[in-house]
Amino acid sequence: MMALRLAIRGNLNFSCLITRPVVFRMNQLNRFKHFDNRESPISKQKKQEGSILRTMANGIAIGVAIGIGYYYFTDFEKKLPGSIVNTPTTVSKIQKLPEIKITREVHYHNEEKADFILFQYPTCPFCCKVRAFLDYFKISYNIVEVDPMLKQQISWSSYKKVPILLVKLGDGYIPLTDSTMIISAMTTYLKDPSVNIQDIANYYPSVSFVDTDGKRKSEIMNKYFIMNHEESIKDKQLKFDDERKWRKWSDEVLVHSLSPNAYRSLPEAIDSFKWFSVVGQWEKNFPLWETILMIYGGAFMMWIISKKLKKKYKLKDDVRQSLYDDCNIWMNEVKKKGETFMGGKKPNLADLAVYGILSSIEGCMAFEDACKKTDINIWYSNMKAAIN
Numbered sequence: 001m002m003a004l005r006l007a008i009r010g011n012l013n014f015s016c017l018i019t020r021p022v023v024f025r026m027n028q029l030n031r032f033k034h035f036d037n038r039e040s041p042i043s044k045q046k047k048q049e050g051s052i053l054r055t056m057a058n059g060i061a062i063g064v065a066i067g068i069g070y071y072y073f074t075d076f077e078k079k080l081p082g083s084i085v086n087t088p089t090t091v092s093k094i095q096k097l098p099e100i101k102i103t104r105e106v107h108y109h110n111e112e113k114a115d116f117i118l119f120q121y122p123t124c125p126f127c128c129k130v131r132a133f134l135d136y137f138k139i140s141y142n143i144v145e146v147d148p149m150l151k152q153q154i155s156w157s158s159y160k161k162v163p164i165l166l167v168k169l170g171d172g173y174i175p176l177t178d179s180t181m182i183i184s185a186m187t188t189y190l191k192d193p194s195v196n197i198q199d200i201a202n203y204y205p206s207v208s209f210v211d212t213d214g215k216r217k218s219e220i221m222n223k224y225f226i227m228n229h230e231e232s233i234k235d236k237q238l239k240f241d242d243e244r245k246w247r248k249w250s251d252e253v254l255v256h257s258l259s260p261n262a263y264r265s266l267p268e269a270i271d272s273f274k275w276f277s278v279v280g281q282w283e284k285n286f287p288l289w290e291t292i293l294m295i296y297g298g299a300f301m302m303w304i305i306s307k308k309l310k311k312k313y314k315l316k317d318d319v320r321q322s323l324y325d326d327c328n329i330w331m332n333e334v335k336k337k338g339e340t341f342m343g344g345k346k347p348n349l350a351d352l353a354v355y356g357i358l359s360s361i362e363g364c365m366a367f368e369d370a371c372k373k374t375d376i377n378i379w380y381s382n383m384k385a386a387i388n
């Protein structure tokens, strides 16, 4: 009731603001009314012209005001925290392969050409995760190295992040985006390759929304779910729930401790980038000036960004400690299973996700320190052996 009263009072105040200038104007007109009788024809004509102009100006002003009001009203509605901004999108086929330079081919069988093309940065944790998955399941693929500063190699795509996996379908390609979605969609596909990959991709629609900070974000629905497999038996369901939980943890917790550790100081950031340039064979794949720009420009940018990430994800003052904590959390879970891997005797998708993400900093000082201070290396070496 109180709220209603306040709302009514608010409206009344608002209408007062609109009517007040009109009343004031009418008073002014009344005050000058008696001069009208003594007007000359010229001034009368001028007055008429003036009134036409005024009417037009008022019309335009009202039109603009309505337009602005409408724009703000609709946009304001879109900007409400928690509101969904657009309808889900579907994945569409690319008819012609974009002009790209394949930088590396990974073949597990004798096929002439791989049906998968991975656009990546070699040490991006999300790309490493996809590679860990493809390598474990012995899926052949080609790699296109993307320049992280200029990104010319993905100029054809409206999605501006890596990894992107192009999957050959008939005479075209289906672009899969987001590492977790790629892995879920590909797992679904491996279970039944007769299903069209485009249909599978459409099980993972992208939805935009405005988060509680008022920032526009997009999220891929169902991305932790494998489609089409029966989860009716309770045991199985629990197993998959656990797998999903730890895949999510790797995306939402573990991954955030990496950058502040790999780029902890400027020299450490430069060292990390130099290692990335070796792994990605930047000197072979890019002109020298671009390699230098990527190493020093990238290191400087990431060093600055990492300070913000440290705050955003509430890492400990000594960021190494946060990395050690995450390694310990993971190892405790694996030990609880009493097997070599989280998935038992064989790695599951959570093992592959955690391994992939950690492998992105394998040559950095941060990883060396984590191996010394925690027993992550036991599980990590087993994973490496299982994948290779």
Ligand SMILES: N[C@@H](CCC(=O)N[C@@H](CS)C(=O)NCC(=O)O)C(=O)O
Binding pocket: 121, 124, 125, 126, 148, 160, 161, 162, 163, 177, 178, 179, 180
């Ligand atoms: N949720 C996405 C995140 C992908 C992502 O953030 N990739 C980073 C590279 S590690 C990226 O491309 N960032 C944009 C940029 O480099 O400009 C996934 O899992 O694939």
